[in-house]
Every structure is written in C-alpha cells, then in structure tokens.
Amino acid sequence: MHIFVKGAAIAFFSLAITACSSNPDDGFTGKESADVLYSDARTAMETGNFAKAARTLEQLDSRFPFGAYKDQVQLDLIYAYYKQDSTADALANIDKFLKLNPTHPDIDYVIYMRGLVNMQADSYFLHDLLNIDRTDRDPQNAQEAFKDFNRLLKSYPNSKYAPDAQKRMQFLKDRLASYSVKVAEYYIKIDAWSAAAVRGQTIVETFSDTPYVERALEIMVQAYGELGQNTLKQHALEVMKTNFPNNALVSQR
Incomplete structure (x- = not known):
C-alpha cells in the first residue's frame, strides 16, 4: 500500500512538472485588443486554466501597460501565479503593486495574498500527501506569512480578509512554536x-x-x-x- 501511494505521488509530481513545462501556442497574433485579451484571461481564470490566464495577462501587461485594465491585470496575475505555485512571480508582483499603489482600495487584498503566497511556499505537497512530518524545515516563509497577516490586521482590521488572516496566524503560531521546540530539543542533544x-x-x-x-x-x-x-x-x-x-x-x- 505504501509503495503504491509513493508511486502515485511520484507519478503525479512528474505529470505536474510536464504540465508546468509545456507552453502551448495560445494563438496570440499581436493584434488583439485589450478587451479581447482581458476577456480571454478571465475565461481562463474562471475555468481554472491559470497557466493560460497568466500568459494572457502577461501579454496584456506587456502590450497595454498603461491601459484601462492595468491595475486589475496585476491583481489577477497575483492570483494566477498563486494558483500555479509560482511563489517568486507572485511575490514580485505583490511587492511591485504595494510599492506603486500604496493607497489602492484593494491593498488589503494584496497584503492578504502576500500572506497566502508565503504560507503556500512554506508547505510541501508531497510531505503532506505522504504524511511526512517536516515541521523542522526552515520557517522563513512561515515567519513572513505571519508578518503579512499581522500587517493586515493592524492596518486594515475591518477588512473582509481579516477573520481568515487571524485564523491563519494561529496556525502559523503553532507551526513556529513546533519548530522552536525541535530546535530546543536539538540543543539538548548537543x-x-x-x-x-x-x-x-x-x-x-x-x-x-x-x-x-x-x-x-x-x-x-x-x-x-x-x-x-x-x-x-x-x-x-x-x-x-x-x-x-x-x-x-x-x-x-
């Protein structure tokens, strides 16, 4: 049974790598209007094709950087990258957005997404799948996520994302405390x-x-x-x- 599960996990991982590495022709001609590109991106998002959505949004951002959709494109890109586990791209877009749009009405959402991305980066899918305890791993992303959610609660306590952020902070506290216990136990060993x-x-x-x-x-x-x-x-x-x-x-x- 354990052999089957591990084999299935490896097969799944291989398929995920293949899917991520493929880059099918999305049929961009370079002549599409901003409206058409954004409509295509939204359709891809709604059907769960986040890889295609990201590529379409990147086209839109490249060709119409100052268009009517410029802010929404960045917000959608953040989410599309998050759904693809593209931590570096998501954080880069988040930090850029926070720097350029400090008073944007959706800034609480962006801070919340930063916490989600960092929390996602702290998790290991295969470890969870195989029930492997790895709470001893580097907690840097968990610490960053905790800071992000704390920033959201302090700056935007009435945000609709605040209740979920508070719950996630408790989970992160447990994660960080568990890590610290393991470190202390290691110190005892030596x-x-x-x-x-x-x-x-x-x-x-x-x-x-x-x-x-x-x-x-x-x-x-x-x-x-x-x-x-x-x-x-x-x-x-x-x-x-x-x-x-x-x-x-x-x-x-």
Whole structure:
C-alpha cells in the first residue's frame, strides 16, 4: 500500500512538472485588443486554466501597460501565479503593486495574498500527501506569512480578509512554536543547555497560546537544572504547576 501511494505521488509530481513545462501556442497574433485579451484571461481564470490566464495577462501587461485594465491585470496575475505555485512571480508582483499603489482600495487584498503566497511556499505537497512530518524545515516563509497577516490586521482590521488572516496566524503560531521546540530539543542533544533554555523561554513568551508551552517549560526546567540555575528552574516549575498541574515534573517535586 505504501509503495503504491509513493508511486502515485511520484507519478503525479512528474505529470505536474510536464504540465508546468509545456507552453502551448495560445494563438496570440499581436493584434488583439485589450478587451479581447482581458476577456480571454478571465475565461481562463474562471475555468481554472491559470497557466493560460497568466500568459494572457502577461501579454496584456506587456502590450497595454498603461491601459484601462492595468491595475486589475496585476491583481489577477497575483492570483494566477498563486494558483500555479509560482511563489517568486507572485511575490514580485505583490511587492511591485504595494510599492506603486500604496493607497489602492484593494491593498488589503494584496497584503492578504502576500500572506497566502508565503504560507503556500512554506508547505510541501508531497510531505503532506505522504504524511511526512517536516515541521523542522526552515520557517522563513512561515515567519513572513505571519508578518503579512499581522500587517493586515493592524492596518486594515475591518477588512473582509481579516477573520481568515487571524485564523491563519494561529496556525502559523503553532507551526513556529513546533519548530522552536525541535530546535530546543536539538540543543539538548548537543548539551547546549543555555541555548535550549533561551529557546524554551521564547516559546513561552511568544507562543503562549499554543499547545507547545508545556513542552517548552519542561525544556526550561531540564536546562536550568543542568546549568545549576536553581532559582530559574523553580520559577519554571511554579509556572508549570499553575498551568499544567498534572505534568510529571510537578508531581515529582
């Protein structure tokens, strides 16, 4: 069963690469009007053909950079790139749009999309498909996504995208806290007790509303004990007792 799943995943991945690398002739003559190109792009978007939509929008942007559709083309391109997993293209367009249109009425959407793109870049489809735990991977994109959603909530708290951004921030907190726990546990393995204690404290202070606080306190107790910092160890134990009274470290006292 596992062999079949892995084989299916590899086959799917191969097909995805083939699909992305193909570039069929879209029939551009260079004479289409802006209206025709935009209509074609919208049709492609609505039917889920985001690769064709992106190519059509790129044609429109190249031939009519100051036309009536210029802003909407950029907004649609951002979404088309996002749907294709084209992180670099999506972020480049987003950052360009934010720089050139800081007061645009859809700026909250663009910031929200930046968070989605960074969050997408942090995920690994095959790892999810095969149920592989890779929370130890570099969290840079997750950190960027968290910043993006936080920026949206602070600057546009009434945005229609704010509720979803808030939910995604909680997910990202869990992701970042989990990563920090793994880093702290690695420090323990190499007897880097001071670094482990600092990482544990950071989790408690920064991600206090995640399920990883209990483990962080355990790391702090162990690290402070190894360092001979009994006052800090006792303080961590008191916090543990207050918040997690059934923890084994509390009952051992």
